[in-house]
Amino acid sequence: MAHPQKWLIAYNSVSASLWSIVLFNTLFLGTLIGQPYLFEKTNFVTTIIQTCALVEVFNALFGIVRASFFTTLMQVYSRLLVVWGIWQFLPESPANSHWSYITVSIAWSLSEIIKYSFHTTTLKGETPDWLVWLRYSAFLVLYPLGVSSEMIIMYLSLDVGKAVSEYYYYFIWANLVIYIPALVHLYTHLLRQRKKALGKLKAKGEKKDEKKNE
Structure with a gap:
């Protein structure tokens, strides 16, 4: 295997590019053809790109990165549940032609472009302050x-899931219930990270100002 840092730089750079494709598809095709054709043309590509995030679970598990394994697993699992558990397993779900497909694609792609760009520049030691913010x-x-958007997609898929299997219906419901505490856990985790990171950014700015005034 290549040097871990080189591998991570390559992975994050490629991932940012792939999610840029998702964003472009969503905005361009969404405007051009709209739903339900947007889902038909883009869902499998987005599914494959999202599935690549399993690499992050592996990296967290084996300590290749400092990310929390449990937090990473929760984030990746919730998305895989949508892309494989709904989009691929329940292609007839009304959720697939709903506006929530557009909003979830935009939210995911923007989040991932920012995240992977940040990790790439951090590994290279050249992260601009605006990207940190x-x-x-x-x-x-x-x-x-x-x-x-993920919760709306799952909720709208309940009836189709029930038609496939009573067990799958309750499986979707169980995940919807789990979403609430998981949301609180992940959001508060991100808020703690934000406070720490922006605190360092503020201190960095103050040091720069002090040097200018010397």
Whole structure:
């Protein structure tokens, strides 16, 4: 295997590019053809790109990165539940032609472009202050938008899931219930990270000002 840092730089750079494709598809095709054609044309590509995030679970599990394994697992699992558990397993779900497909694609893609760009520049040692701020502030809007869209998608899929299997119906419901405490846990975790990161950014700015005034 290549040097871990080189591997991580490559992974994050490619991931940012792939999510840029998702964002472009959503905005361009969404405007051009709208739903339900947007889902038909883009869902499988988005599913494959999102599935690549399993690499992050592996990295967290084996300590290749410092991210929390449990937090990473929760984030990846919730998205895989949508892309595989709904989009691929329940292609007839009304959720797939709903506006929530557009909002979840926008929220995910913007979040991931920011995250992977941040990680790439951090590994290279050249992260601009504006990207640090964006990394720890954009989630304030994008995270609730993404999670609420995911929940809408699952809720709208309940009847179709029940038609497939009674067990699958209750499986979706169970995940909807779990979303509430998981949302609180992940959001407060991100808020703690934000306070710490922006505190360092503020201190950095103050040091720069002191040097200018010397």
